[in-house]
Amino acid sequence: MRAFFKLLFRNRLAAAGAVVMALVVLLALVTPLLPLMDPDITNTADRFMRPFSEGHLFGTDHLGRDLLSRLMWGTRLSLAVGFAAAIIAAIIGSAIGIIAGYFAGRTDNIIMRFVDMLMAFPYILLALAIVAALGPGLMNALIAVAAVNIPFFARNIRGITVGIAHQEFVDAAKLAGLGHTKIILSEVLPNVVPVIVIAMSTTIGWMILETAGLSFLGLGSQPPQADLGSMLGEARSALITSPHTSIVPGFMILVIVMAINLLGDGVRDALDPRLKSGALSRPTATTQIASDRVAAASANDNAILSINNLQTQFHIKDRIYKAVGGVDLDVKPGECLGIIGESGSGKSVTALSVMGLVASPPGIITGGSVIYEGEDLIGAPYEKLRSYRGNRIAYIFQDPLATLHPLYKVGDQLAEAIRCHHHVSKTAARAKAVDLLKSVRIPNPEDRAESYPHELSGGMRQRIGIAMALANDPDIIIADEPTTALDVTVQAQILALLNDLRREHGLAIIFITHDFGVVAQLCDRVAVMYAGRIVETGETDTILADPAHPYTKRLIACVPELGGGRRQLAAIPGLPPVVDKLPDGCAFAERCEKCRTECTVGDIPLRISGSRAVRCLYPETELARETA
Amino acid sequence: MTIALRLQNLSKSFAVGKRLLGAPKGVVRAVNPVTLDVKKGETLGIVGESGCGKSTFARLLVGLLEPTTGSIEINGQPLDNADPAAFGKKIQYVFQDPVSSLNPRKTIRQIMEAPLKHLHHMDKTARAKRISEIFATVSLREEFLDRYPHEFSGGQAQRIGIARALAAEAEILILDEPVSALDVSVQAQVLNLLAALKEKLGLTYLFISHDLAVVEAVSDRIAVLYFGSVVEIGNAEDVFRAPRHPYTKLLADSAPVVGRPLTAPEGKETELPDPLNPPTGCAFRARCPHAIKTCATETPQLTGDETQRAACFNPLF
Numbered sequence: 001m002r003a004f005f006k007l008l009f010r011n012r013l014a015a016a017g018a019v020v021m022a023l024v025v026l027l028a029l030v031t032p033l034l035p036l037m038d039p040d041i042t043n044t045a046d047r048f049m050r051p052f053s054e055g056h057l058f059g060t061d062h063l064g065r066d067l068l069s070r071l072m073w074g075t076r077l078s079l080a081v082g083f084a085a086a087i088i089a090a091i092i093g094s095a096i097g098i099i100a101g102y103f104a105g106r107t108d109n110i111i112m113r114f115v116d117m118l119m120a121f122p123y124i125l126l127a128l129a130i131v132a133a134l135g136p137g138l139m140n141a142l143i144a145v146a147a148v149n150i151p152f153f154a155r156n157i158r159g160i161t162v163g164i165a166h167q168e169f170v171d172a173a174k175l176a177g178l179g180h181t182k183i184i185l186s187e188v189l190p191n192v193v194p195v196i197v198i199a200m201s202t203t204i205g206w207m208i209l210e211t212a213g214l215s216f217l218g219l220g221s222q223p224p225q226a227d228l229g230s231m232l233g234e235a236r237s238a239l240i241t242s243p244h245t246s247i248v249p250g251f252m253i254l255v256i257v258m259a260i261n262l263l264g265d266g267v268r269d270a271l272d273p274r275l276k277s278g279a280l281s282r283p284t285a286t287t288q289i290a291s292d293r294v295a296a297a298s299a300n301d302n303a304i305l306s307i308n309n310l311q312t313q314f315h316i317k318d319r320i321y322k323a324v325g326g327v328d329l330d331v332k333p334g335e336c337l338g339i340i341g342e343s344g345s346g347k348s349v350t351a352l353s354v355m356g357l358v359a360s361p362p363g364i365i366t367g368g369s370v371i372y373e374g375e376d377l378i379g380a381p382y383e384k385l386r387s388y389r390g391n392r393i394a395y396i397f398q399d400p401l402a403t404l405h406p407l408y409k410v411g412d413q414l415a416e417a418i419r420c421h422h423h424v425s426k427t428a429a430r431a432k433a434v435d436l437l438k439s440v441r442i443p444n445p446e447d448r449a450e451s452y453p454h455e456l457s458g459g460m461r462q463r464i465g466i467a468m469a470l471a472n473d474p475d476i477i478i479a480d481e482p483t484t485a486l487d488v489t490v491q492a493q494i495l496a497l498l499n500d501l502r503r504e505h506g507l508a509i510i511f512i513t514h515d516f517g518v519v520a521q522l523c524d525r526v527a528v529m530y531a532g533r534i535v536e537t538g539e540t541d542t543i544l545a546d547p548a549h550p551y552t553k554r555l556i557a558c559v560p561e562l563g564g565g566r567r568q569l570a571a572i573p574g575l576p577p578v579v580d581k582l583p584d585g586c587a588f589a590e591r592c593e594k595c596r597t598e599c600t601v602g603d604i605p606l607r608i609s610g611s612r613a614v615r616c617l618y619p620e621t622e623l624a625r626e627t628a
Numbered sequence: 629m630t631i632a633l634r635l636q637n638l639s640k641s642f643a644v645g646k647r648l649l650g651a652p653k654g655v656v657r658a659v660n661p662v663t664l665d666v667k668k669g670e671t672l673g674i675v676g677e678s679g680c681g682k683s684t685f686a687r688l689l690v691g692l693l694e695p696t697t698g699s700i701e702i703n704g705q706p707l708d709n710a711d712p713a714a715f716g717k718k719i720q721y722v723f724q725d726p727v728s729s730l731n732p733r734k735t736i737r738q739i740m741e742a743p744l745k746h747l748h749h750m751d752k753t754a755r756a757k758r759i760s761e762i763f764a765t766v767s768l769r770e771e772f773l774d775r776y777p778h779e780f781s782g783g784q785a786q787r788i789g790i791a792r793a794l795a796a797e798a799e800i801l802i803l804d805e806p807v808s809a810l811d812v813s814v815q816a817q818v819l820n821l822l823a824a825l826k827e828k829l830g831l832t833y834l835f836i837s838h839d840l841a842v843v844e845a846v847s848d849r850i851a852v853l854y855f856g857s858v859v860e861i862g863n864a865e866d867v868f869r870a871p872r873h874p875y876t877k878l879l880a881d882s883a884p885v886v887g888r889p890l891t892a893p894e895g896k897e898t899e900l901p902d903p904l905n906p907p908t909g910c911a912f913r914a915r916c917p918h919a920i921k922t923c924a925t926e927t928p929q930l931t932g933d934e935t936q937r938a939a940c941f942n943p944l945f
Contacts, residue, residue, distance in 0.1 A: 168729035171692055172739075172792065174712035175721055177746030190733040342811035457900070458678070487677035487838065492882035492891075499890050514812065517884025544886055558816040560841040562883045565865045567845055568823065571816035575781055 007270040014266020020259035028076040036069040040224040048242040061231070061245050062238055065224075071248055074226040079256070081142050081220075081227065082208035088146040089207070090200050093153025098192060100154070101161025102184055112158065119151045127210065131219045138227065141220035145210045153199055160195045164188050194271045201264035205257040212253055228253050285382050286356035287312070290366040295376055297369070303330035304508050305354070305393070305476050310368035310378075312346075312353045315361070321580045323349040325532040326368065328606070329510075331476065336502060336509040338523030338540065340516065342555075344576060346532035347512045351478045353378075355389050372476075391421040394469035396479040400461035404453040410464045411437075411449025417471040436467040440497060459490035463497070470501065478510045483518065495522055516559050520544055525611075528552045531587035532579050538612035548612065548619040551588045586616070594618050630703070632832040633666040633689075633719070633800055638698035640684055644904060656903045658684040660857040661698060666800075671826070671833040673847030673864060675840055675879070679900055681856040682836050686804045689834065691715035702800065716747050720793035724805040726785035730777035736788055737773040743796040758795065765828070766791045766821060783814035787821065794825070800832045807842065819846055840883050844868060852876045855901060855911035862936030872938035872945060874916045910941070918942045 009015045043064035051059040051067075058067035100111040118126065130144035164170065165188065173187045208228075214220040215229025216236075223230070228249045235245035296308035312324040324346045331337045341347045352358045354370050354377065370377040372393065377385065397403045405413055414433035418424065424432070430449075437445035440463040453461055462482060469477050479498070483491040499522055502509055511523055519526050519540060527537040528549065536549040547553040557570035574591040577583060583590065585600040592599070598617055606615045609623035639661040645653030659681045666672050676682045687693045689700065691712045700707045702718045723729035730739055737759070744755045763770055766787050777785060786806060793801055803822065807815040823846065826833060837843045843850055844864055851861040852875065860873040868880040901907050907914065913923040920942045928939040 168723045168725060169731040171687075171712075171721070172723065172729050172789075173731070173742060174692060175690055175716045176743035176792070176796065177713040177716050178742060179713075182746075186734075187731055191731070342813060488840065488882040488884075489677065489878055491884070495884070496890055515884060517886055520886040521884050521888065521890040555813060558812045560839075560845040562841040562844060562868055562880065562885055564841070564845060566847065569816040569819050569845060571820055572813040573817070575783065575814070 004270050008266050011266045011269060013262045014269070017259040017262030017264075017266065020255060021263055024075065024256055024259065025079065027072065028079050031072045031076050034072065036072060037066040039065060039069040039073045039226050041065065042224075048238065048245070051244050051248075058248050059242075059244050062234065062242075065226075067245065067248050070226040070231060071228075071252060074228045074231050074249060075252055075256070077138070077221065077225070077227040078208055078212060078215075078229065078253075081138060081145075081211045082204060085142050085145040085149070085207045085211065086200050086204040088142075089149035089203075090153055090196055092146070093150040094157045094192065094196050096150065096154040097157030097159075098161045098184055098188060101158040102165045102180070102188060104162065104165065108158070111154075115151045115154045118147075119155075123148045123210070124213065127214060128217075128219070131214060136219045136222060138215070138221040138225070141211055141214040144214065145207050148210065149203060149207060152203065153196070156199050157192055157195060160192055161188060164191050198268045198271055201267040202261070203264075205260035205264065208260070209253070209257055228256075283359040283361070286360075286385055287353065287358040288360040288364045289379050290364055293365065293367050293378070295369040295378065296367075302332060304333045304372070305510075306330035306371045307350070307354065308369045308371065310350060310353055310370065311366045312349050312358055312363060313366050314363055319580045321578075322532050322582060323363075323579055324353060325579075325582070327529075327532075327534055329527055329534070329537075331508045331510055333475070333508050334502065334506045335525065336499075336511055336523045338519040338526040339510065339512045339529060340514060340519055340526055341529035342514060342576060344531075344579065345529040346579070347529050348480050350529070351395075351480055351510060351512055354478065355393055355395070356380075356385050357389075357395075387421065390417060390469075390474070391472040392474055393476045393478065394472070394474040396462075396465050396469045396477060396482045398481040398484050400458070400465040401453060403465060404461065406453055409450055409452055410456070411451075414449070414464070414468055414471055417468050421472050432471070433467075436470055437464070439470065439501070440464075440467045441493075442467075457490075458486055459494065462486060462490075462494055466494070466497065466501070470505070473505065474507070476508045476510065478512070480512045481514070482511075484513070484515075491518075498522065516544065516556055517561075528555070531577050531582060533587065533615065534606060534613075535588065535615045536613065537606075542612065546621050548614040548621050548623060549588075549616045550592050550594055550618075550620060553620050630668045631665050631701075632668040632670070632703060633664075633834075634701040635662055635664045635689075636699050636701070637661040637663055638688060638700060639696050640681075640688055640693060641696045654904050657856055657906065658903075659688065662858055664851070664858070664861075666832060666834065668799075668832055669826070669830055670849065671835055671847045673843035673850040674834060674836045674853060675838065675843050675850060676853030677838060677879075677900075679855075679903075680853040682853050683804060685853070686721065686802050686834070686836055689802050690719055690721045692721075713747065716743065716796050716798065718798050719800040719802065720796045720798040721802045721804065722786075722789050722793050722806045725809050726782055726789050727777060727780075729789055730785060732777055735774055735776060739777075739788070740773070740792060740795055743792060747796050762791050762794050765794065765825065781814075782810050783817060786810060786818050790818075790821065790825070794829070799830070800834070803833055803835045805837050806835075808837065808839065815842070822846070840868060840879060852879065855903075855906075857911065857939065858930065859912065859940070860936070860938040861930065862932075862938075866936055870936075870945070872932065872936060872943040873912075873940045874918050874944060875912045876938070877944060878915070910939075918944070 046060050046064040047062055049056050049060040053059055056066050058071060061067055096111060100108040127144040127148050130147055131140050134140040134143065170183060170187055173183050211220060212229030215227050216233040218233060221227040221230045231249035232246060239246050307327055307329040310324055310327045314321040314323055327350050329337065339347045349358060353365055365378055404410065411430065411433045414436055415429035418429045418432050434445045434449055437448055442448050442460060442463055483494050486494060495518060501507060513519060523540050525538065526540045526543055527534045530551050536543060536552045543552060544556065547556060554570065554572050558572060560569055572591050577587050583600065585602060586604050589595040589599040604615055604617060606613045612623055614623060640659040642656045642658055643652035644656050674682055684693065688695050707715060740759050741755050744750045744758055750758065760770055768787050768791060807818050810818060825831060835843060835846055847864040849861065850864050850867045851858050854875050860867060860871065860876045867876060871877040871880055901911050909925050910923040910928050913919040922941045928941050930937040930939045932938055
């Protein structure tokens with residue numbers, strides 16, 4: 001709650017709205033206590049007195065009634081009616097929406113078609129019809145305004161409920177023996193309330209306006225009772241001669257509706273989880289780079305890409321998450337380098353940092369360099385990075401459905417990828433796209449180019465993803481868990497395809513995965529990451545056969561292998577450290593059986609010995625001492 | 629040996645393209661009739677790829693879906709109405725995504741209390757006592773009870789999910805991909821916990837997963853699902869080592885194994901058949917290198933001895 005108010009008041013307009021609204025509500029509440037004249041006493045002798053006349057601060061209206069008093073009482077009434085209508089509409093509308101969304105099927109269909117019918121009428125016409133049927137009067141106007149707004153709530157809340165009703169926790173509640181009513185009240189409703197509040201805060205202004213509109217037409221409050229709408233309506237005939245009688249209530253309506261809308265927008269922004277997660281904060285085109293970055297020099301000359309002491313952090317509020325804490329990697333032409341690690345180990349962030357694709361804010365590269373063809377890509381201008389992205393260095397992501405545009409044909413998307421970097425005609429690009437589809441072994445490439453992403457199976461989509469990565473004959477492909485979302489039979493095909501392509505095109509592949517089986521089959525070398533750093537690297541076969549770091553050894557032991565039969569699996573107790581609170585010394589020390597006191601102090605360096613390196617003081621196998 | 633769970637001709641079809649009035653446009657058979665016995669104290673592994681109907685199957689078993697045909701018997705008592713509350717005391721479900729199976733707006737205590745309150749009608753003190761017992765069993769600290777689900781890591785949340793399933797005191801647990809959202813080092817912790825619980829409480833498991841190695845490591849018997857049908861069922865140590873059905877062999881050959889060279893195990897068409905327009909005969913025949921004429925005309929039934937049965941006219945042995 002506190003966080004909500006803090007967030008709300010950070011928005012200055014919303015804060016201003018809140019202050020104005022609080023003032024108006026306060027005045028409306030204390031109106032009966034103020035020494036005001038009776039708003040309904042007529043005195044035709046004093047009619048149309050100007051503002052600031054004696055005894056009448058805002059002047060008088062066509063019957064000589066005190067405008068200040070009428071304004072205060074009118075505001076009070078208008079606010080009460082507006083709030084009441086909003087609450088009634090929210091309760092009834094949300095109830096309808098939740099029931100329709102929760103039960104779905106025929107119930108949903110019937111309710112929502114009825115709601116659609118209500119929505120098909122222009123709202124003012126519907127309100128007029130309701131008032132006409134019930135007779136004029138403020139109460140009936142309230143009912144009309146509430147009724148007119150019910151469909152809005154019903155539709156909004158239904159949409160949210162449909163999403164929640166399919167969540168697993170609702171199934172879990174069913175299995176825990178809860179009935180439908182209890183599930184709706186205790187499982188669904190608490191998750192919907194924020195949306196109801198958002199919808200209310202953004203519509204309450206409208207409701208006050210609509211009530212004023214009905215009163216203006218003489219269908220709301222009846223004389224002599226004052227509300228803002230009827231005051232305007234009565235003043236209409238004297239608009240030219242005595243404009244103050246219109247301006248006073250009109251200005252009040254303007255102030256109230258403006259204040260409520262500003263506040264409502266603020267409430268929505270503060271409550272909406274999408275905004276909290278930063279979805280609306282627009283990331284910069286490349287990852288930010290700390291001004292005090294120390295660019296490390298490349299150590300390896302024959303590498304096509306070399307990452308040196310790369311450090312990427314996420315700065316969220318006052319916390320610093322060291323996602324990548326100094327990674328050194330290099331990959332030679334035609335080589336496949338595996339990066340293996342668990343979630344949160346920094347393997348994906350390392351890969352995204354190469355092309356400056358880490359979202360900023362909150363991501364920031366604080367150190368190191370990425371050398372490609374003798375140039376440092378970190379800190380390279382955006383135009384240069386853009387000309388390399390997908391052209392010289394391409395990515396394959398985990399979920400091709402999320403990376404392909406759903407509204408364009410895959411052939412067009414491939415052609416676009418080509419035309420982005422090469423000045424070729426549309427037909428030439430198109431022909432190349434079909435060739436690409438052929439090269440990733442898609443049957444009937446001409447027809448498939450005409451398909452939309454949703455028409456393809458997961459394996460086919462990932463082939464398109466690979467085709468897109470190949471579109472500009474890159475030197476390096478960075479594949480971030482490209483087979484994790486796929487079935488085993490499809491995974492085997494995709495891996496075989498990547499392996500063939502690598503040999504045909506002489507590609508360097510950086511392959512990120514959490515699966516040792518995949519690494520073993522595809523990668524020449526592997527780097528094992530833990531808590532943002534490389535703990536071990538070397539030839540795949542040696543590492544798998546003879547791991548040097550205790551983490552690698554135990555991680556391999558955790559993985560069940562097919563053909564092993566029924567058995568107790570080895571586990572690593574505990575959890576990886578959170579990267580905003582990394583311990584001193586070895587990050588794995590806490591979970592390590594061999595941990596000694598030296599392991600928890602200072603920085604443990606990556607000891608290099610020939611092609612292998614390990615970040616451990618007491619490795620499982622002593623690496624050969626080499627004097628290079 | 630007593631039978632904990634007996635399924636007879638259990639199947640589920642979904643109507644597709646429903647209209648407000650009149651018959652739906654088509655019917656998808658998500659699960660074809662399954663007849664199956666699970667012995668008390670046994671772990672039956674169920675493997676299959678996406679779209680094979682394994683989740684629908686799991687939801688049928690706990691009463692979240694009403695079966696189109698067939699019956700479910702638990703400890704000899706039939707349960708044929710789809711009422712999760714009636715099923716809840718006998719058979720429980722552990723969800724795939726540990727975090728989304730916990731209501732984000734409830735504390736762990738409220739989540740744990742629900743089955744005790746609604747299935748067992750316990751009073752407050754009895755509930756508190758039972759919750760601390762269960763938490764001790766799954767090695768969770770009691771201070772977790774007043775926290776909200778988002779404060780937990782995947783492994784911890786899955787332990788809470790298991791604790792909730794245990795609270796119902798059901799003897800059969802359906803584990804629907806319980807470790808596929810977890811990292812390998814944590815996955816083993818959860819699998820070992822499940823094994824220990826089974827030993828201690830005499831539970832019966834149905835372990836559903838797409839990970840062949842995991843299923844093999846935890847199961848007594850394994851059923852392989854393809855396109856809504858059980859195509860092979862047998863002892864865990866035999867099914868992947870010596871498969872009888874060509875699909876099982878394809879699965880076993882596709883799993884990445886350290887030390888096995890990379891080859892695409894399949895050159896033929898790899899797409900699943902269209903569920904709206906299923907093929908006649910065996911659903912796997914289009915992908916099958918051993919297909920014979922009969923495969924196109926007749927639907928194969930499970931045949932073979934009790935230890936390993938396959939639904940194939942031309943089995944591998």
